[in-house]
Amino acid sequence: MSLQSVRATRFVAPLREGGSLPGIVEADDLGTYVAKFRGAGQGLNVLVAEVVVAGLARALGLDTPRLVVVELEEAIARYEADEEVQDLLTASLGANLGVDFLPGSFGFDTSVDVDPEWAGRVLWLDAFVANVDRSWRNPNLLVWHGRPWLIDHGASLYFHHGWAGGLTSPERFAVQPWDASAHVLSRWTASAAALDDALAGVVTDEVLETAVADVPDEWLVPVPGAEDAAALRTAYVDFLRARRDGGRTWLPGSAR
Template structure:
């Protein structure tokens, strides 16, 4: 096990089982630190941008005082892929050699539904976060919240930060993202929208420039693919900070 800058790095020792409810076919993986991780693979159809969003949004959630499982990078080697019997999984593992995202498995957790009562402060911070990062995947159909030890934990943030999927020809406009409204209609806590405005100033202050730089710094270089005009990982990190800063400081018209 190696401790590096950013996320802790572990090495996969055994592929345990696929989690077929996820569209990208995440799986349970055992690592050399004896941990079990829900692993999201770089070779899945959505690509590494999804892994970037997972790391950045989880870091922002922690800055806002919201619980989200610990993340690591899981190094996947060829022998583990070779001996997987399921051909679909084997193909995915072969396409994902190298660093992947591991998220702590929370044993005994269960899915959140609206029968679980949460306070106004939690509701406000969650709605603020999802609005800030434009997370379209926190609906009542699929809340992407787990209840563990009596508290809600945030998971699955890959659908946020949609803007980076359009960077094939170069980065777009931070100002456009800053003004993009957030449709709260399907959000699992849509009825609590007033709470987001109550905590607006506190949340905006909590994600200051130091926090933005810190959470983007956690993203491994290997996941920051070259974009025209920003050919280095550090240059691309600066663009992510610029987009998030513009969203935070642009008057926040996106608040529900």
């Protein structure tokens, strides 16, 4: 695991915009993070998707906040006054995900013009990982230091939610179409199609393996057919490789 591990020293405030109730925490490295908790209703798969997709975004030259593992101890939960938050923290003792807090950042304005090449990269990434959560209602883009930053990728990689009963085949995911109609950058689908071959070439097997390697072992819950963390890492790489190499008819605007 290559993610830095930090220890939470204070729970600052909950963020109630989303359904998973993330929160702002301070840590012993003097950093401030948006914590995504392992005890939230969506489960550990959401944290896995966050790590994997952030790694792919960086490989494609897209800015996304630094990630860390936030170790949460009982004392942090014990002194939280809000009962709902206390229950969540108590259920999340151990390793959680921390997303670097970007002070002074603000929400992406969907009405402004953007660089078509950048928009094409974002669209291609979201299509590749089947991200359904970058709509005009909820862009999951922040502007910080004059640049757009991608956040919140937990709704990607839907296939792993079907593994509880046993590992599935990557064939369906390899060709599953992706609908860009509600995407905040949908008007740049032509840019994504024009960049298709170049971006697929960036996402090499080594890039896939590196992104998956960043996931902590304890977030990779064994399923029938993949009884340990190593086998689950292999499955993630297999699914993403299959989507990359399966003709990429899932990309909106593709002429394939």
